[in-house]
Amino acid sequence: MPDFMKASLTRISWMTRLTFLEAIRQRFFAFLILLSAALVLSSVSLRFLDFGHGELKFVCDFGFGGMFLFGSVLAVVMSAQLFFAEMDNRTALTLLAKPVSRTEFLVGKFIGVWLVLGVFIFTLSTLLGIILWARCQELTVAAVEVGKAPPEFSITGLFSYTGMQWARLGVVAAMILMVASLARTFLFTVIVGSMLVVAGQLQWLAQETLLKPGDLNFFSKLLLSVSTYIIPNLQQFNIGDALTLDHGSVADGAVTLALFSGGCYIVVFLFIGSLIFRQREI
Amino acid sequence: MNTGPAIAVKGLTKDFRIGMRGLKLRAVDNVSLEIPRGQVFGLLGPNGCGKSTTLKIILGLVSPTAGEVSILGFPFATTSARSRTGFLPEAPYFHKFLTGRELVAYCARLSGVKPESVNQAVEDALALTAMTEAGDRTIGTYSKGMLQRIGLAQAIVHDPELVILDEPTAGVDPVGSAAIGQMIKAMKAKGKTIVLCSHLLGQVEQVCDRIAIMDRGKLVLEGRVDDVLTRRDQTIISVENLTPEARRAAEEVLAQHGARVTSFTHPRRSLDDLFRELVTGSRDA
Numbered sequence: 001m002p003d004f005m006k007a008s009l010t011r012i013s014w015m016t017r018l019t020f021l022e023a024i025r026q027r028f029f030a031f032l033i034l035l036s037a038a039l040v041l042s043s044v045s046l047r048f049l050d051f052g053h054g055e056l057k058f059v060c061d062f063g064f065g066g067m068f069l070f071g072s073v074l075a076v077v078m079s080a081q082l083f084f085a086e087m088d089n090r091t092a093l094t095l096l097a098k099p100v101s102r103t104e105f106l107v108g109k110f111i112g113v114w115l116v117l118g119v120f121i122f123t124l125s126t127l128l129g130i131i132l133w134a135r136c137q138e139l140t141v142a143a144v145e146v147g148k149a150p151p152e153f154s155i156t157g158l159f160s161y162t163g164m165q166w167a168r169l170g171v172v173a174a175m176i177l178m179v180a181s182l183a184r185t186f187l188f189t190v191i192v193g194s195m196l197v198v199a200g201q202l203q204w205l206a207q208e209t210l211l212k213p214g215d216l217n218f219f220s221k222l223l224l225s226v227s228t229y230i231i232p233n234l235q236q237f238n239i240g241d242a243l244t245l246d247h248g249s250v251a252d253g254a255v256t257l258a259l260f261s262g263g264c265y266i267v268v269f270l271f272i273g274s275l276i277f278r279q280r281e282i
Numbered sequence: 283m284n285t286g287p288a289i290a291v292k293g294l295t296k297d298f299r300i301g302m303r304g305l306k307l308r309a310v311d312n313v314s315l316e317i318p319r320g321q322v323f324g325l326l327g328p329n330g331c332g333k334s335t336t337l338k339i340i341l342g343l344v345s346p347t348a349g350e351v352s353i354l355g356f357p358f359a360t361t362s363a364r365s366r367t368g369f370l371p372e373a374p375y376f377h378k379f380l381t382g383r384e385l386v387a388y389c390a391r392l393s394g395v396k397p398e399s400v401n402q403a404v405e406d407a408l409a410l411t412a413m414t415e416a417g418d419r420t421i422g423t424y425s426k427g428m429l430q431r432i433g434l435a436q437a438i439v440h441d442p443e444l445v446i447l448d449e450p451t452a453g454v455d456p457v458g459s460a461a462i463g464q465m466i467k468a469m470k471a472k473g474k475t476i477v478l479c480s481h482l483l484g485q486v487e488q489v490c491d492r493i494a495i496m497d498r499g500k501l502v503l504e505g506r507v508d509d510v511l512t513r514r515d516q517t518i519i520s521v522e523n524l525t526p527e528a529r530r531a532a533e534e535v536l537a538q539h540g541a542r543v544t545s546f547t548h549p550r551r552s553l554d555d556l557f558r559e560l561v562t563g564s565r566d567a
Contacts, residue, residue, distance in 0.1 A: 007394060010391065011391075011392055014388060014391050014392050015392075017388075018377065018388065021377075021379065021380075022377060022379070025379055089375045090371065090373075090374075090375050091375055091376060091377060093343065093371045094369070094371055094374065094376065094389075094433075094436070095392065096342075096343055097341045097342075097343060097364065097367070097369035097371070098364060098365075098369075098389065098392045098393050099361040099364040099365040099392070099393060099394060100392055101361070279345070281338075281343070281344045281345065282338070282343040282344065
């Protein structure tokens with residue numbers, strides 16, 4: 001590896017370490033992880049509200065919902081907060097006066113935030129996995145006693161889903177950092193970022209509408225076509241039920257395609273973000 | 283080896299756009315100056331005169347509207363230029379959860395110090411800034427003076443050729459200010475070029491070789507401290523035990539040679555000197 005690349009990776013790794021250490025200490029992170037863990041644990045005692053669905057599916061939905069909602073909130077708020085903390089406290093002045101490029105700064109911030117999101121999502125996923133596994137054992141014994149088929153639960157599927165959620169949160173974090181590099185305030189970044197996340201979750205509607213020919217005029221088609229490329233389809237990462245409880249229903253290559261698309265969006269968002277951030281006056 | 287000036291600035295101009303209508307505010311107006319290597323250079327001026335903006339442009343933190351800047355022969359804002367430069371910002375703020383030693387080590391790694399040399403570089407920087415003992419305390423527990431000194435340590439840990447200090451004595455007591463003055467002299471003795479922005483004019487006068495004064499974005503004076511401060515048309519004679527008769531006789535003799543005595547005063551020491559003589563035991567190390 002060339003020396004300049006090695007030096008650049010070293011700087012990014014040190015930026016990442018600092019960001020991770022700063023993020024993991026935040027009370028907001030501790031609060032959200034405790035709240036989400038409480039939600040996942042409470043799913044066992046609330047399983048009588050399963051509305052006729054299987055018990056494991058209810059627990060799964062409850063846990064995935066917590067990971068999805070609080071993970072999104074954490075990704076939006078923490079990415080924006082860590083970026084603006086450097087700007088407002090003027091620590092960025094000290095860091096960027098060193099041989100650290102704006103791209104290295106932004107990439108280091110992204111990886112640091114993404115690692116914290118990984119800690120969040122894998123902790124909750126492990127907790128959910130333990131609950132699901134324990135209930136699955138009990139339900140299997142009960143099913144065998146009455147001669148029914150035992151419930152299906154895939155721990156590999158659960159962690160595949162966790163990996164996909166981590167990728168989704170990475171896309172959200174990269175998107176927020178891109179907005180932050182342009183924005184002047186934390187609040188603006190959080191509001192615009194949240195709107196983009198909601199748009200990403202609903203992007204599949206634009207894709208479906210485009211598949212119906214004849215219903216749209218030229219400008220609507222153009223708007224929807226552009227939006228399907230600019231805004232990532234975050235809904236494609238939400239196939240937790242299928243991966244965990246019914247692995248056979250997942251289309252071949254769906255996971256790979258979602259991860260590849262997520263990776264592409266992360267690279268593009270960080271690239272655009274660093275181009276904008278280079279012009280920013282510190 | 284490049285022997286040109288440490289910093290060369292030519293026709294530097296910076297306009298900021300303000301408000302919705304994009305009105306231009308000229309913060310730096312056609313400034314040109316050269317800072318020789320191995321000297322301590324004082325950049326002075328009232329608040330809002332464009333000093334900090336000039337420094338930020340030199341460091342690549344703000345882009346100029348017009349003009350050219352080079353650092354140690356390299357174009358400004360490049361990695362080559364910044365790896366040879368150390369910077370202490372005004373009122374420095376660092377991540378409070380780090381210890382002083384961790385911060386300096388972290389900055390050493392960001393500045394390209396090799397892993398095997400980091401520990402020695404950190405200890406040297408802490409020793410020069412008298413922060414060795416406090417190095418294991420978290421930065422959140424530091425006083426203002428200690429923050430300035432750890433800021434100085436992080437600026438010099440990679441042994442830069444050029445050190446830029448923006449208000450290094452802001453909020454620091456006179457004893458601490460004098461200590462920072464001594465550190466600047468020690469760095470100069472090592473051959474470093476130091477650019478100092480400060481409102482402590484007495485200290486600037488003591489430590490700087492050259493000064494430049496800015497006002498409303500323009501450079502209004504630049505030169506060697508001795509040249510710009512010495513009044514060649516007047517002379518001060520210090521005399522012990524001067525009696526009224528001797529004074530009258532001296533005035534008559536001087537008048538015979540065409541000289542006119544303008545004042546007879548007793549020399550005074552500065553309040554700064556008196557304070558430092560009296561207060562020695564309250565250092566916050």
